[in-house]
Amino acid sequence: MVQSSQVNDYFRHPRHVGSIPADAADVGTGRVESPGHGDVARLQVRVEEATGVIQEARFKAYGCSFAIASASFVADQVMGRTLVSALTITADEIGEKLSLPATKQYCAQLAYDAIRAAIADYETKRDAKAHLTTEDER
């Protein structure tokens, strides 16, 4: 299968590989699996609560070169963005930026799902904490 130079680059020289402690209050972790294909992407974001800016992103991915490149690409994309801005990234956009062939669009979807899952995890933690704080104040 033909692989674009962007996929080649993100696959061969992945940025932001690794993990950050998932139990930290300011970290959101998304682990998603591609139905039918079994590819897995894990994206982690560390968010500054006051500004909502993603200060650090880390990923790991299992699957073909297209899946790894897609996960690497979104880790790169979300860095330095606000949560609101990161959530505007679409699967189509990922596919386009990486010139994914149609049969590999599911890799873009996987990476997109990882962003959503990571941010949702962070927000759940943040809101639970806020809830606890309000209860304490009461």
Place this chain on the structure above:
Amino acid sequence: MVTLPIYMDSHATTRLDPRVLDAMLPYLSEHFGNPASRTHAFGRKAAAAVDAARCEVAALIGARSAEIVFTSGATESNNLAIKGIVAASDLRPCHVVTVITEHRAVLDPCRQLESNGCDVTRLPVGPDGLIDLDELARAITPRTVLVSVMVANNEIGVCQPIAAIAEVAAARGVMFHTDAAQAVGRVPVDVDRLRVDLASISAHKMHGPKGVGALYVRRQAQARLTSIIDGGGHEHGLRSGTLNVPGIVGFGKAAALASAETNGALSRIASLRDRLWAGFQTRLTGVHLNGSFKHRVPHNLNVSFAHIDGQALLTALDDVAVSSGSACASATDEPSYVVQALGASKQRARASVRFGLDRETTEAEVDYVIDKVVRVVTRLRDLSPLSDELSEVGRDPVVEKQLGGR
């Protein structure tokens, strides 16, 4: 030193031996006659070359030259054997027995027969890749016309017990075909010792040219086979069409070279393959051998590297040519049906990588491949979330047992 890229995909094809090319060249230029034109010198020159090649191919497998039908390759040979035996039989509906790990060039013709009303049984294999002979015997019915089981598998290199299978088929009066494309020219194959009725061979798997092969048809079996390509009655009426003379000459030369050189190369190739396997085992964890080690052609190694996808491995291994059972590495959307047939998970099937050595493989190449694979596997595992999640890599008890029993 090694020359890059390294070719280690000999199940897909092999390099044309320069001596084969030399033998072919005159038949692409000055000796252009049609071997069917026996009335003049041009035709007779071509016919003599085809006869000589037929003798070499027959000699390689212990057959008589009248039992060799030249075809366009093993795919056509398989089609001729399977469809031709069924077409020649009066039994309706008739029944064919094959194995789920066969090459598509056997499974697809069987599927087509099935859509025309033929019954097909596809025998399962054990974790070692071997069929169960009792199961084979039970599968044969009074309407069974053909048993087709390959000598050596194209993915995992596992060798079925051909002589024993032939005996089961013969005892029931059923014709036995074997797809020997991955075996002939690379390991000794003797059609009389194995007692097969039909055998498919391909030239390009033994350093010959592409697009030429043969079907061995035992003399007594010829009346039980119907042609599938008609028009002129060439090849005893079993395969019409002007012969591919340069290809056949090259096939003959490749067969002669294999007859002379195969046996001497076997132990060297096996020891290089063992060196490759030992290299992976000592330097990596989570390596699974797919299929029996013992019942395997010497030039094959098929390994799953846990927690990574084969296509990613192949892509990262840019200067080493190997192949993978990952769906992403091929046109299919399922990982290797052969590795899955061993009882392996989809994940293990897509992690499978096939290394195919040949008589040209050197020790330096093997060492280069070990280093490169170890580096790439390590890098991809650092990237893989599965490595963290399943830090304890389970070893397959079946594989352990096979290795211990080597």
